[in-house]
Amino acid sequence: MKKTVTAFTLGLSLLASTAMAGDVRMMWYSDGVEGEVMKDLLARFHAQNPDINVILDEVAYKVVQEQLQIQLEAGSGPDIARVTNIKTLAPHWLNLTPYLSDPDYWRTNFGAYADWMREDGSDAITGFMTQLTLTGGFANKTLFEQAGVAMPGAGATWDDWVNASAEVAKSQGTAAAFAIDRSGHRISGPNASYGANYIAADGMPAPMDAGSKAFAEKLVGWVADGKMLKDTWVAASGSTYRAAADDFINAAIPFYYSGSWQIANLSSKIGTGFDWVAIGSPCGTVACSGLAGGAALVAVKYTKNPEDVAKVMEFLGSEEIVKEFSERTLFLPAHAGVVTKGGLKWDTKDPNVGAALDKFVSAATEVAPAAAALPSWKWASAYYGALVNRISQVMAGELTLDDAYTKIDSDIAEQVAAAK
Amino acid sequence: MKPLASILGAVIAAPLGWIAGLAEAPLRLWQRLTGKGGMIAFFLLPNMAIFGVFVLFPLIINIVYSTTSGSALFLSDRDFVGLGQYERLLRCDDYTNTLTCQEDQFWTAVKNTAVFVVVQVGLLISIATATALILNREIMGRSFWRAMFFFPVLLSPVVVGLIWRWILDRNGALNAALVGVGLDPVNWLLERGWAFAATIGITIWAHLGFYALILLAGLQAIPRDLYEAAEMDGTPPGRVFWRITLPLLMPNLLVVIVLSLIRAVQVFDEAYVLTGGGPGTATLYLTQYIYEVGFASLLKNPGLASAASILMGGVLIVLTLVQLGLSNRNEKKGKQK
Numbered sequence: 001m002k003k004t005v006t007a008f009t010l011g012l013s014l015l016a017s018t019a020m021a022g023d024v025r026m027m028w029y030s031d032g033v034e035g036e037v038m039k040d041l042l043a044r045f046h047a048q049n050p051d052i053n054v055i056l057d058e059v060a061y062k063v064v065q066e067q068l069q070i071q072l073e074a075g076s077g078p079d080i081a082r083v084t085n086i087k088t089l090a091p092h093w094l095n096l097t098p099y100l101s102d103p104d105y106w107r108t109n110f111g112a113y114a115d116w117m118r119e120d121g122s123d124a125i126t127g128f129m130t131q132l133t134l135t136g137g138f139a140n141k142t143l144f145e146q147a148g149v150a151m152p153g154a155g156a157t158w159d160d161w162v163n164a165s166a167e168v169a170k171s172q173g174t175a176a177a178f179a180i181d182r183s184g185h186r187i188s189g190p191n192a193s194y195g196a197n198y199i200a201a202d203g204m205p206a207p208m209d210a211g212s213k214a215f216a217e218k219l220v221g222w223v224a225d226g227k228m229l230k231d232t233w234v235a236a237s238g239s240t241y242r243a244a245a246d247d248f249i250n251a252a253i254p255f256y257y258s259g260s261w262q263i264a265n266l267s268s269k270i271g272t273g274f275d276w277v278a279i280g281s282p283c284g285t286v287a288c289s290g291l292a293g294g295a296a297l298v299a300v301k302y303t304k305n306p307e308d309v310a311k312v313m314e315f316l317g318s319e320e321i322v323k324e325f326s327e328r329t330l331f332l333p334a335h336a337g338v339v340t341k342g343g344l345k346w347d348t349k350d351p352n353v354g355a356a357l358d359k360f361v362s363a364a365t366e367v368a369p370a371a372a373a374l375p376s377w378k379w380a381s382a383y384y385g386a387l388v389n390r391i392s393q394v395m396a397g398e399l400t401l402d403d404a405y406t407k408i409d410s411d412i413a414e415q416v417a418a419a420k
Numbered sequence: 421m422k423p424l425a426s427i428l429g430a431v432i433a434a435p436l437g438w439i440a441g442l443a444e445a446p447l448r449l450w451q452r453l454t455g456k457g458g459m460i461a462f463f464l465l466p467n468m469a470i471f472g473v474f475v476l477f478p479l480i481i482n483i484v485y486s487t488t489s490g491s492a493l494f495l496s497d498r499d500f501v502g503l504g505q506y507e508r509l510l511r512c513d514d515y516t517n518t519l520t521c522q523e524d525q526f527w528t529a530v531k532n533t534a535v536f537v538v539v540q541v542g543l544l545i546s547i548a549t550a551t552a553l554i555l556n557r558e559i560m561g562r563s564f565w566r567a568m569f570f571f572p573v574l575l576s577p578v579v580v581g582l583i584w585r586w587i588l589d590r591n592g593a594l595n596a597a598l599v600g601v602g603l604d605p606v607n608w609l610l611e612r613g614w615a616f617a618a619t620i621g622i623t624i625w626a627h628l629g630f631y632a633l634i635l636l637a638g639l640q641a642i643p644r645d646l647y648e649a650a651e652m653d654g655t656p657p658g659r660v661f662w663r664i665t666l667p668l669l670m671p672n673l674l675v676v677i678v679l680s681l682i683r684a685v686q687v688f689d690e691a692y693v694l695t696g697g698g699p700g701t702a703t704l705y706l707t708q709y710i711y712e713v714g715f716a717s718l719l720k721n722p723g724l725a726s727a728a729s730i731l732m733g734g735v736l737i738v739l740t741l742v743q744l745g746l747s748n749r750n751e752k753k754g755k756q757k
Binding site for chain 1: 489490491492493494508519522524525590591607609610612615695696697698699700701702703704708712715716717718719720721723724
């Protein structure tokens, strides 16, 4: 067996080593216009560093989610990757510290999120957040105005928003009142708003608590009475991710719960079609919390060119480039210097965008502690996957809520056991 | 032109002849040492090497993976659990209630796949036979209809799934047509029955032409004089079908049945693109379950996925053996006659 494994490893290593010295491969996915911006920035980098050739592999988000881990487990993959599954894959990230000209710059400016992308207890510098995101809602202002329904104000609860949207839906004949992306991540902020805490005292997953159950019950009820768009959650199985952005863009729902990364997408696709506003996260019983997160650009430890990778990362992580990238992509920056200095000039003529970004910045102060802990928690993905899988089965009428709670706990326990 | 062809032939043949000349002496020696069996083995070696590397080796690796656990890819980093993954898949308190199974979605997928296979194959064979019978007649535009029925076979399964998704979606073409004639739209892909029926209907549509073509070839091989004799005897058409057409079509029909059974057990691409396994798990089939567990899940479990694929492979082997057995029996019957 050892010989087989060695031969297999050797074969894969040979495949992985086909990159030329001076080549840096970057796996990149885009939600909006960031791929174009990155191409532009890399062209500038190449002009300054002609001996380093950065190859930008633009792929679908699904490819990053499904294939990158397999490549990494095989000891291959890109040299740099843009990922959202940051913590789970942390063992594969390269510690850039020895290759950086000024590691303290990184600790100062990106240190707040460093734990999100390194193993527990490590002090490695593995990359930086290309954007900070926060889950939150968007409302179709035009539909609300046409229906003569006032948008709920500050401190409004989930019920307030869903009921107001239901009135709009009834008046305007939309497909449903609202939709939430089919994702465990997306409902975890609202869960925390109802008091949920996924993390037990020993750092391992806690059983479904009253907070998670309260919001799950609401979701199922809203699907049953037709207020929540059935398509997004019910028309798929397993932990498949589905966004409902197109339904909001097509004015099929007046209220959409997703996150700040949608701003550029909504702006470019809605254009002047209708007015929309970001509304932050509706309140539960204990908070009005969204869930922070984002996409990180991380270096992969199997790279053959760590020095070149570090140069690329230093260029892209420089204050000037982070500022430009954020302004052009309409993403919230994660660079402490850029945030402190402020004065970002968002590259858009859309009047909805600036207000939306401001709303998300202010909503970031309302993130509940239980939600704030999740991005750097190793087992968050296991929890998210089980929540989506089983709650959508309840929505489809296959399980009762009590069965789903039992299954969610056992699914998480099995995933934890299998991953050990 | 002929001299040029001869020159080209000679140019190509010369190096081949030179290589053959080089190989001749060692081959003769090999033949002297190993006899006829050794030569057979020598010529089979390239094919067997390819089979070994691309089929046998992955199969063995898959079996080995199914006896391990963990999310690591390298076997050396994985824990040996023996038959633990199989036990996890097969453990149920009550086999009539999938919820009592440890891997309830595996059993849901098994149940869905079993129903799909029975219904889809039954309908597919019936419709393919009827189509072949019609296309075998002297109908107007016969070539056109043959091409039309075969056309979907040429489409990529993903394209098939997408086309039908655009048609059956909430805002799709079918609902637009229904609304256009004053009817209420139907959420085709959100109603369990409709979604399941859609996966059956679409896979039939996509594969019908291929199987109809095989059956058509079988029909055309039936001697015309048998039909003429039956006609002269005044045999009713139904009796002609049951007594002449069906028995003589049986070898082709067997191939079609077994091929479509195997294909139905493996159903994935069209159904996955169309319904994603939903609503709920109504169209979650076995291959999708394996894909979800092994690849799509955020915390992947290659050991469990391998075990499920080995079990599915076992079913496919049984079906293949049935096909071989039936073919052999048919061949023997044919020789006896």
